Amino acid sequence: MPAPKAPMLDASGKRSKDVTLTEDVFGADVRPHLIHETVRAEAAAARSGTQAAKSRGLVAGGRAKPWRQKGTGRARAGTTRAPQWTGGGVAFPPRPRSYRLKVNRKARRSALRGALSALAGRSAIAVIDASSFKEPSTRAAADLVGGWGKELPLVVIVQPDEEVVAKSFRNLDRVLVLEPSEVEVGALVWARSVLATEDALDRVKELAS
Numbered sequence: 001m002p003a004p005k006a007p008m009l010d011a012s013g014k015r016s017k018d019v020t021l022t023e024d025v026f027g028a029d030v031r032p033h034l035i036h037e038t039v040r041a042e043a044a045a046a047r048s049g050t051q052a053a054k055s056r057g058l059v060a061g062g063r064a065k066p067w068r069q070k071g072t073g074r075a076r077a078g079t080t081r082a083p084q085w086t087g088g089g090v091a092f093p094p095r096p097r098s099y100r101l102k103v104n105r106k107a108r109r110s111a112l113r114g115a116l117s118a119l120a121g122r123s124a125i126a127v128i129d130a131s132s133f134k135e136p137s138t139r140a141a142a143d144l145v146g147g148w149g150k151e152l153p154l155v156v157i158v159q160p161d162e163e164v165v166a167k168s169f170r171n172l173d174r175v176l177v178l179e180p181s182e183v184e185v186g187a188l189v190w191a192r193s194v195l196a197t198e199d200a201l202d203r204v205k206e207l208a209s
Contacts, residue, residue: 007148038108059088157178
């Protein structure tokens with residue numbers, strides 16, 4: 001099976017040449033169960049886990065017994081902070097917690113390779129010629145996306161020092177601009193196509209290898 005290729009696009013979206021992609025990363029086996037496991041772990045890690053409520057022991061007041069135990073005809077009560085009382089505590093209240101799930105490093109990298117391979121398999125990855133962007137231009141970025149003709153949503157991967165390219169794409173609708181260290185499997189599953197500069201693509205290869 002030939003190694004996958006990706007077109008290199010200039011600022012107008014025209015193909016200047018083809019870039020050969022690493023087969024180990026962009027031609028790997030797609031394992032849906034690993035991708036699902038990794039996306040689930042990424043979504044869980046994004047949860048803040050700060051929800052909380054007060055139990056009867058944390059609610060202010062209620063120290064005195066509201067009425068004597070017998071002789072009133074009412075149900076016995078020891079505190080006004082019990083859950084059945086208005087203003088009382090919550091029974092089994094939620095507590096701050098971490099929702100993080102563990103995914104082994106090898107499984108996470110395999111899922112990343114699988115997501116990249118799925119995109120490469122349908123020719124949905126292209127390389128941006130960063131030198132063709134002399135200054136930030138949302139119009140040039142829109143022309144590139146339109147000239148390429150692939151589906152949105154789109155993930156654009158750039159290096160931290162490639163601010164001109166990042167500023168050009170970040171205002172486009174349904175376009176997510178990420179640095180290589182920020183690329184997650186969930187973002188690649190969400191995206192219908194991916195654009196990356198050469199330097200950023202090399203860094204993604206390193207992270208997935």
